[in-house]
Amino acid sequence: MKAYERLLNYVKVFTTSDDDSDTVPSSARQFDLAHKLVEEMKAIGIEDARVDDKCYVYGSIPATPGCEDKPAIGFIAHMDTAPDFSGENVNPRIIENYDGGEVVLGESGRALKPSDFPHLPSLKGRTLIVTDGATLLGADDKAGIAEIMTAAERIINEKIPHCALRLAFTPDEEVGRGADHFDVRGFGADYAYTVDGGAEHIIEYENFNAYAAQFEINGFNVHPGSAKNIMINALHVACEIEGMLPAGQIPRDTEGYEGFFHLCDISGTTEHASSYYILRDHSSEIMEGRIATLRHIEKLLNEKYGEGTVKLTVKEQYRNMIEKIKPCFHLIENACDAVRELGLTPKTEPIRGGTDGARLSFMGLPCPNLGTGGYAYHGPYEHITVEGMDLASEIILGIIGKYSK
Numbered sequence: 076m077k078a079y080e081r082l083l084n085y086v087k088v089f090t091t092s093d094d095d096s097d098t099v100p101s102s103a104r105q106f107d108l109a110h111k112l113v114e115e116m117k118a119i120g121i122e123d124a125r126v127d128d129k130c131y132v133y134g135s136i137p138a139t140p141g142c143e144d145k146p147a148i149g150f151i152a153h154m155d156t157a158p159d160f161s162g163e164n165v166n167p168r169i170i171e172n173y174d175g176g177e178v179v180l181g182e183s184g185r186a187l188k189p190s191d192f193p194h195l196p197s198l199k200g201r202t203l204i205v206t207d208g209a210t211l212l213g214a215d216d217k218a219g220i221a222e223i224m225t226a227a228e229r230i231i232n233e234k235i236p237h238c239a240l241r242l243a244f245t246p247d248e249e250v251g252r253g254a255d256h257f258d259v260r261g262f263g264a265d266y267a268y269t270v271d272g273g274a275e276h277i278i279e280y281e282n283f284n285a286y287a288a289q290f291e292i293n294g295f296n297v298h299p300g301s302a303k304n305i306m307i308n309a310l311h312v313a314c315e316i317e318g319m320l321p322a323g324q325i326p327r328d329t330e331g332y333e334g335f336f337h338l339c340d341i342s343g344t345t346e347h348a349s350s351y352y353i354l355r356d357h358s359s360e361i362m363e364g365r366i367a368t369l370r371h372i373e374k375l376l377n378e379k380y381g382e383g384t385v386k387l388t389v390k391e392q393y394r395n396m397i398e399k400i401k402p403c404f405h406l407i408e409n410a411c412d413a414v415r416e417l418g419l420t421p422k423t424e425p426i427r428g429g430t431d432g433a434r435l436s437f438m439g440l441p442c443p444n445l446g447t448g449g450y451a452y453h454g455p456y457e458h459i460t461v462e463g464m465d466l467a468s469e470i471i472l473g474i475i476g477k478y479s480k
């Protein structure tokens with residue numbers, strides 16, 4: 076079976092995760108796909124395929140004779156789709172020999188346009204898969220599952236000699252919990268790749284360092300008519316904090332390796348206010364500087380208004396995986412070589428966010444990210460090509476080949 080045929084099967088299953096739920100998985104419907112995948116894995120010869128009570132699907136393919144001493148390589152993709160947009164009743168459309176131009180998406184009034192998505196003309200001649208405009212497609216990350224499954228099927232059917240392989244399909248990536256219950260030890264891979272990126276030639280191994288910063292501000296409220304030199308308006312102090320931050324270091328003004336402070340929430344009364352920021356930077360040194368800037372603001376304002384006026388709490392969210400990938404850089408070199416051998420030019424890009432692979436890397440499983448061939452995730456413009464999926468699957472086989480030599 077081709078990878079895109081699998082994708083078309085998987086997108087029929089409604090697997091949207093749920094930010095507001097505290098259950099594991101966040102939505103029980105993710106088990107529907109998990110059970111289907113276990114069945115399919117067993118049918119292609121992955122005998123130990125199983126799903127655990129947390130909705131993590133695992134399976135392994137033992138090394139072929141002569142490859143037992145090679146590293147065990149894992150491939151991981153996620154089953155859920157983003158809660159940002161509907162993932163129910165997905166109705167994909169296949170456009171053969173795509174002309175590189177505008178595509179009207181069903182009756183939705185939406186259209187996929189090269190002016191919004193400048194890469195579209197580069198897909199000319201390929202077979203394009205789009206939505207009907209009413210849902211997302213779910214290529215993020217069901218394409219990753221389909222590509223891993225297709226590579227696994229070929230390894231088994233074509234009796235390709237290979238190192239030990241480990242496969243995992245996880246729930247709840249889109250709500251930031253995909254690594255929470257991942258059984259790294261049980262998985263038993265030395266290294267792994269998530270297959271959850273964009274264009275097939277992109278390899279990602281750098282992500283943001285991420286911190287959350289919460290300011291709690293205690294004001295001093297008196298009648299505004301007799302407030303001179305007495306009132307401390309907590310809301311004003313919250314605005315003062317925002318005004319003391321360096322200009323231009325916000326998401327709107329930054330790209331590539333540029334980090335930022337992002338004000339996500341500010342609320343309160345004269346009496347009490349709070350503001351919530353996220354801090355992002357690829358460099359851990361610059362991140363330390365960002366935290367020091369916030370600490371300095373806290374100190375200055377407490378000197379100005381009195382001790383206890385401003386209380387800052389800083390929490391780590393995730394870290395840049397590069398420090399865990401650098402010692403095993405063969406992961407990137409082998410992936411780049413596999414891309415090159417298919418006649419493509421590998422591209423490495425810093426992720427302006429986090430990945431489950433980043434968290435897994437810090438849990439002891441170094442785990443960069445490969446492309447799936449998909450674009451415009453999390454909304455109705457999501458699309459992918461049959462050829463991109465075939466290439467992504469070939470890249471997986473290429474990487475396996477390198478670790479099996």
Ligand SMILES: [Zn+2]
Nearest residue numbers: 215216248271
């Ligand atoms: Zn994803």
